[in-house]
Amino acid sequence: MMWAEPADHQLSIKDLPYTGVHSKKQTKEHMLITGEGAGIIFVIDDKSGNIHATKTLDREERAQYTLTAQAVDRNTNRPLEPPSEFIVKVQDINDNPPEFLYENYHANVPERSNVGTSVIQVTASDADDPTYGNSAKLVYSILEGQPYFSVEAQTGIIRTALPNMDREAKEEYHVVIQAKDMGGHMGGLSGTTKVTITLTDVNDNPPKFPQSxxxxxxxxxxxxxxxxxxxxxxxxxxxxxxxxxxxxxxxxxxxxxxxxxxxxxxxxxxxxxxxxxxxxxxxxxxxxxxxxxxxxxxxxxxxxxxxxxxxxxxxxDADEPPVFLAPSYIFEVEENASPGVSVGRVHAKDPDAKNSPIRYSIDRHTDLDRYFDISPEDGSIMAIKRLDREEIAWHNISVYAAEIHNRHHEAKVPVAIKVTDENDNAPKFTEAYETTVCEKRQSNEPLITITAEDKDDTANGPRFIFSLPPEIIHNPNFTLHDNRDNSASVIARRTSFSRQMQDVYFLPIVISDAGKPPLSSTNTLTIRVCGCDGDRISCNPEAYTLNAGLSTGALIAILACIVILLVIVVLFVTLKRQKKEPLIVFEEEDVRENIITYDDEGGGEEDTEAFDIATLQNPDGINGFIPRKDIKPEYQYMPRPGLRPAPNSVDVDDFINTRIQEADNDPTAPPYDSIQIYGYEGRGSVAGSLSSLESATTDSDLDYDYLHNWGPRFKKLADLYGSKDTVEDDS
Structure with missing residues (x-):
């Protein structure tokens, strides 16, 4: 127990429960304390001036407290002296064990390391005051892990303790390290940690085969x-x-x-x-x-x-498939050779000791057009069609070889057949050449340079020879120059041409190749004569003829004739439209009448065939379906069921109603705006004859002699319409 001293003194209190600190006072004044923990941790006896701790003090929580003490009058509480400051320092005791940073450590060290090789350092701490006594002085020791490892007492460094530790014998070790305070002496507190040490592998073992x-x-x-x-x-x-x-x-x-x-x-x-x-x-x-x-x-x-x-x-041993003597074959055959010509021979053998016979065949997927065939027995290949090099220069086929007794064992070999060239194609123009020549030539340069092509190989193709046929080699118009580079130039011999005399020239050119024997062809070059005016070129012969061959007066006369001709055509059409058609046509052929009224412009002549009135002239005919002629129906329209053919005694009214019903129900015909008028008098008319031949009126303007002469014709006309009211012949 310590006495409380003035402010410039420090009092130390051991961390014991409820220990009092006394301060002797000469007077009996009232004492007060203030500051850290005053009234809670520390209290003062105002009579004796003793300071007491009300609870246990922990240095690790708070190492010191600062308090202020002052004497005051008991009655008035007035300060009797200046305040004094006290520092209460808590003295340490060993009440905290050492603690490691980690509960478990992991470390590695190579196998077969030398003794003393550092593995890992472990560290512990103690909360006690390291400056007071040995409460925080730690010493490390190893509890588990001997004799393989050791630890330095002061530093906590773990080291290997045995030589040549073998990972293949033991790979992992568990070591327990202890840290003890009080310098490791009796009565000190301690803490432990676990360290897992793994030996890492080194190449210290050679590979070994388990058998020889x-x-x-x-x-x-x-x-x-x-x-x-x-x-x-x-x-x-x-x-x-x-x-x-x-x-x-x-x-x-x-x-x-x-x-x-x-x-x-x-x-x-x-x-x-x-x-x-x-x-x-x-x-x-x-x-x-x-x-x-x-x-x-x-x-x-x-x-x-x-x-x-x-x-x-x-x-x-295995049953092997046949083996060809060569990995591939290349043969040659002339084009246009006769069918059956030999191309070459492939050969395969059975590598087995039994040496089975071989059969040959062509893979038809590689010879779809069947140009070739093969002998199954000896592998001889022959062409069975004429070959054209210009069509196919190389034929690539495949040949199979299989054992006779085991078709599943077969071999395949590629065969390339080259078709050699024969001079069977004559050279010709590379394109359809056409050029022009001005009437008044301004230059002596060639009109055109032409080239040729040949489908044959180079040995039978170029070089080409260009020439004119012998019969025109001395023509006065054009000549040909062979440039000796498989091209030729056409040159005009004249300095002027006339389109009036001839506007187009056709120049034949003979082209020969270098084959043996050589082939030639005659090609035609078209040369047009044109009028040239600077950069403008006109090759129209008609325009030239009009401009150059006719005078102005002649042109005016031609135009006047054309105008007069147009006037005549217009007058003719107008008079034809004003001409009245007769009411009745007196031909002995079929009589038809079809009056069509349009409220807009119709379809022309096709509208006159909209309805066929031939049925009206013969009511006894079959009431069949007659398709519309003014349109093209999308599908064939069949007569509606329920519409039966008209009987012999049908009335024209029923007939027309039937036709109207068919027209209304016809889905292939559009609704044309037309009026169909049929001039027909049916059988058994109660009105009698409408003929005016028997009229008693003498004032009529009719020419009865005319009617008398035409009576039989009217009768025939009526018979054609099927009427019983015929026209009587007055004669």
Missing amino acids: VYQMSISEAAIPGEEAGRVKAKDPDIGENGLVAYNIIDGDGIEMFEITTDYETQEGVVKLKKHLDYETKKTYSLKVEAANVHIDPKFINNGPFKDTVTVKISVE
Whole structure:
């Protein structure tokens, strides 16, 4: 217990519960304290002046408190002296154990590390005052992990304690480290942590084959790249230290086989490199080496990091397909050769010991037009059609060879057939040439340069020879110059031409090739005579004739004739329209009448065929359907069911109603605005004859003699209409 001192003194209180600090006073005045914790943690006895702590003090929470004490009058509370400041410092005791930063640590160290190799440093802390006593003085020690590891007492550094620790023997270690305060002496507090230490791998082990000989087998029918078997050397190392590469270093099969590394399974894969033949060699031997890819120089003195093994491979016999003597064939045949000409011969054999007979055939997918055929027995190929090099220069076909006794075993070989050229195409113009020549030529340059083409090969084509036919070689108009570069120039011999005399010239040109024998053709060059005025060229012969051959008076006369002709045509059409047509046509042919009234412009002559009145002249005829002629129906219209043919005694009124009903129900006919008027008198008319021949009126203007003469004709006309009221002959 300490006494309270004036402000310039410090009082220390041990962190014991309810310990009082006393301050002796000479007077009996009233004492008050203020400051940190006053009235809560610290209280003062106003009679004795003793300061008491009301609760346990913890230095780790607060190391010191600052208080102010003052004496006041008990009655008036007036200060009797200046205030005094006290600092209460909490003295430390060892009440906190050491604590590590982490509850668990993880560390790695390479296997086979030297003794004393640093692994990891662990650190602990103590909340007690490190400046007072040994409460915060820590000492580290290892509780678990001996004899493999040790720890430095003052620093907490963990180090290896045994040499040549092998990861393959034990990979992970669990170490417990303790930190104790009070310098590690008796009575100190302690804390622990766990450290997991893993040994990392180093390449300290070579690969090893588990056996000395591997046996494998493969069929002679296997193709290159096919797997024969696998070998595996074991390496206890991991990661890149355990990677193994395989190589064939010796053996009689080093040319026939190869080995690759499967890095996923760490196996060596033996594969076929060339085709095998059981009849030639039945077994092969290989010496295979397995070596680490990455080698640690520290362990290179431990010995070679590799191992070898013997691999024996047996070849199994197989029924092999035929084999062609050549991988491909190229033949030549002349074009236009007669069908049946020989092209060439392919040959295949059975590689098996039994040597089965072979049959040959052409793959028709490669010879769709069947230009060729092959002898099944000996493989001779022949052309069965005439070949045209200009149509197909190369024919690429495929030929099959199969064993007679096993059709499933077959071989295929490509055959290329070249069609050699024959001079069977004459040269011709590369295009339809046409040029012009001015009436008044201003230059002696060629009119045009022409070229030729030949479908034949170069040996039978160019160079081309251009010439004029012998019969016109000395013509006075044009000449030809062979440029000797497979082109020729056409030159005009005259300086002037006349379109009136001749406006077009056709110049024949003979072109010959260099074939043996040479072929030639005659091609025609069209040359038009044109009028040239600067850059303007006119090649119209009609315009030229009008301008050059006719005078102004002649042109006026021609125009006047044309005008007069037009006036005559107009007058003729007008008079024809004013001419009245007779009411009755007195031809002995079929009599028809069709009066059509339009309220707009109609369809012309087709409208006159809108209705056929031939049925009206014979009511006894069949009431069949007559299609419209003024339109083109979209589909055939059939008569509506229920409309029966008119009987012999049909009345014209019923007949017309029937026709109207058909027209109304006809979906193929548009509703034309027309009026159909039929001039017809039916049978048995109660009105009698409407003829005026029997009229008693003598004042009529009718010429009865005329009617008398025409009476029989009216009678015939009435008979045609089918009327019983005939016109009587007054004669």
